[in-house]
Amino acid sequence: MSDNTIEHNSILLYLMRFLSWCESKNYSQATNKTRNVCIRRFISWCEPRGIDTPQDVTKKILETYHRYLLHYRKADGRPLSFSTQHSHLAPLKAFFKWLNQENYILSNPASDFQLPRLPKRLPKDILSIDEINSMLNHTRIFGDSGIRDRAIMETFYSTGVRRMELVGLRLQDFDDERGTLTIFDGKWKKDRVVPIGARAIVWMNKYLTEVRPKFVRDDDSGYIFLTDYGEAFLNNRISDLVKKYMNACGIEKRGSCHLFRHAMATHMLENGADIRFIQAMLGHANLSSTEIYTQVSIKKLKQVHAATHPAKM
Numbered sequence: 001m002s003d004n005t006i007e008h009n010s011i012l013l014y015l016m017r018f019l020s021w022c023e024s025k026n027y028s029q030a031t032n033k034t035r036n037v038c039i040r041r042f043i044s045w046c047e048p049r050g051i052d053t054p055q056d057v058t059k060k061i062l063e064t065y066h067r068y069l070l071h072y073r074k075a076d077g078r079p080l081s082f083s084t085q086h087s088h089l090a091p092l093k094a095f096f097k098w099l100n101q102e103n104y105i106l107s108n109p110a111s112d113f114q115l116p117r118l119p120k121r122l123p124k125d126i127l128s129i130d131e132i133n134s135m136l137n138h139t140r141i142f143g144d145s146g147i148r149d150r151a152i153m154e155t156f157y158s159t160g161v162r163r164m165e166l167v168g169l170r171l172q173d174f175d176d177e178r179g180t181l182t183i184f185d186g187k188w189k190k191d192r193v194v195p196i197g198a199r200a201i202v203w204m205n206k207y208l209t210e211v212r213p214k215f216v217r218d219d220d221s222g223y224i225f226l227t228d229y230g231e232a233f234l235n236n237r238i239s240d241l242v243k244k245y246m247n248a249c250g251i252e253k254r255g256s257c258h259l260f261r262h263a264m265a266t267h268m269l270e271n272g273a274d275i276r277f278i279q280a281m282l283g284h285a286n287l288s289s290t291e292i293y294t295q296v297s298i299k300k301l302k303q304v305h306a307a308t309h310p311a312k313m
Contacts, residue, residue, distance in 0.1 A: 009053045011043050035091040059109045082116045125253035127263040135245040144211045151207035156260035158200035163257040169224040
């Protein structure tokens with residue numbers, strides 16, 4: 001849809017410009033899709049209330065919209081979770097901040113608008129070391145694809161990278177001599193360098209030298225991990241890949257790729273890693289985001305204590 005087909009000065013007009021700006025800044029497709037959907041929902045809420053332009057939006061209107069989300073009920077009668085409310089409102093904060101920075105509005109109505117606070121929830125499911133080894137060993141039956149799949153899962157477990165970060169890895173981001181991966185444009189657009197372990201390096205090199213050349217087509221995209229058809233992986237394809245091995249190994253836990261991230265953090269903490277090292281590995285801006293894993297480790301520590309300490313009732 002072009003600017004010419006949208007009413008002059010409407011919120012939708014500026015949304016189109018905002019999304020173009022996001023694309024120019026290389027925000028992920030997932031981020032742009034979420035922003036588009038959530039801001040359009042806000043526009044749909046505004047229209048019957050006579051709120052037509054960005055200049056019409058005030059902090060009070062945003063608070064009213066938040067109350068609307070707070071009292072909204074889904075088809076099954078359940079309210080929206082705080083996480084869902086947060087997901088609806090965070091794109092509005094970004095949108096109005098951009099409008100203000102671009103001088104489309106004189107002041108930012110969302111600058112002091114408080115988003116719902118998200119509880120720091122413990123990971124519900126953690127893959128055990130035996131479960132991970134079972135999945136890794138199961139790749140043997142799939143030939144070249146299995147070598148690639150093992151390299152993918154070894155990388156997830158060794159580095160704790162997010163799914164979108166693994167999908168975006170390019171050949172130059174892997175340095176086997178230094179034993180590092182460079183993550184560009186991670187969450188919140190932050191870059192970081194993380195160590196990758198010796199076993200993961202072995203499988204990565206095996207994939208890169210023996211398998212990837214067979215998958216590459218005439219136009220090499222430069223992404224490390226390719227499908228059997230030489231294409232870069234999409235997020236959902238990677239999730240399906242991991243889930244395939246979980247199902248084959250009888251692992252009935254919620255999630256897929258992120259389970260390796262939880263496992264890496266938890267297993268390293270249980271083996272004595274400093275929490276600030278885990279924070280750097282995971283790319284968490286705040287230590288509080290990493291501290292949920294200490295709670296998991298403490299639960300394990302209590303189990304070990306109860307089973308081994310001689311002072312019993």
